[in-house]
Amino acid sequence: MVSRFLLLMALSVCVSGTLVAKVANSSYQAEVDEDLIMEWTFTPRPDSSLKDLYIFCYMFNPQKYSVLLELRKGAEVPEGQAKEFVGIVQYDKEVLREGKIRLHVSSLRTEDSGWYLCDVYPEYGNNLGRFYISVSGTLVVNVGHRFNQAELGQYATLEWTFTPRPHRSLKNLNISCRMFNHQKNSVLFELHEGVEVPQKEGEFVGRVHYDKEVLKGGRIRLHVSSLRIEDSGLYLCEVDTEYGSSSDECFLIVSGKTALLVGLILWTVAALIGLLCVCYFGSKRLLRALRPVDYSSQAKKDPPSLSESMLLRSLQTSADQQREESN
Structure with missing residues (x-):
């Protein structure tokens, strides 16, 4: 668990009864789960007591507005604190008399990024100091x-x-x-x-x-x-x-080994199937080549040319003459 101390000083000077805040550190980069100590300072009046103080600390970002600490007449108001910061934000009572508001924030989350402010309302004015905390997460x-x-x-x-x-x-x-x-x-x-x-x-x-x-x-x-x-x-x-x-x-x-055996079996089966296909189609072509040719059927399918017709007629005439002579 990493714990760091961030000092934000609101240096206060009294000008015509009004306290003016000056912020030393305007922003801070923190990591998730980091513990942070935030501190504001103000100038308490010698003749005043804690019962005269009203302190209101809060944070806000575009998604939320949450109260961190509320003190009325020097006493903490527990119900004023946001539920998400209960047990996470603590303050030091001992340093309050010295004009210091010290907050301990543990286990920072990414959603805790935003502006942090503390207002102090004594009888003679108010004190406002603000700074920005950016909480980034790193996951590896x-x-x-x-x-x-x-x-x-x-x-x-x-x-x-x-x-x-x-x-x-x-x-x-x-x-x-x-x-x-x-x-x-x-x-x-x-x-x-x-x-x-x-x-x-x-x-x-x-x-x-x-x-x-x-x-x-x-x-x-x-x-x-x-x-x-x-x-x-x-x-x-x-x-x-x-x-x-x-x-x-x-x-x-x-x-x-099992994978290689399965691969070998698959390859062998594929090779056998290929060989059977070659044998089947090859034998089919061989049988077709050895089959006798029927010229009569071929003649029916293909009509004779002119020369073939003249040859057939002469052969037919010669055959007829031989029959007449024999008779």
Whole structure:
């Protein structure tokens, strides 16, 4: 847990009964889950007491307006504090008499980015100091092993790690894991607001299981069983949280002796089918070539040419003359 001290001084001078604020640091960059100490200073009057003070500290951004601290006549008003800052914002009572408003803000969130102000209303005027805090989240996702190899029919364990935040609930955690290759794009595993989304269809139904125990520690551990050849490809996991989002990928190659045997069998079957096709069509052509030609049927199909007609007529005339002579 990182704790830093940010001093924002509202240096006050009394001009015609009015307190004028001067801000030393106008902005500050913080990270998610960082602890921050904010401090405003004002000039208390020697003849005044805490009962004369009314202090009102708050923050705002385009999405919300929240009260951080409210003091009336030197006493804290608990019901005035916004619920989201209860237990997160504390103030030092001891330094209040010295003219200091010191707030301790723990476990900053991205939605805590905005303007922070404190108003002090003594009997002679008011004191206003403001500055801007920008809270950014950093999430890093890493894969355990970039390249993974497993055998057909066996199982593979794929693991990703991410940076969890202490005191953060899994309700704000969303995870989507998918696999890609040249044939398909399939959902492997999904977690929505900390709850697993059951896969009702697809080739990974019943074959993917995750370890719930290691999830809080920032580990996504998936067990993929009954591996197939088509399970080879790119595996990607995306993590989305309130403090950022990131992703990383790994490769899985399904191979082994069994895979080679299956490939050899498929190749042999394909070769035999091809050989049978060649033999079938080749024998068909051979039979067609050896078949006797029926010229009479061919003559019926193809009409004779002029020369062929004259030859046939002369042959017919010669045949008729031979019959007459024989008679």
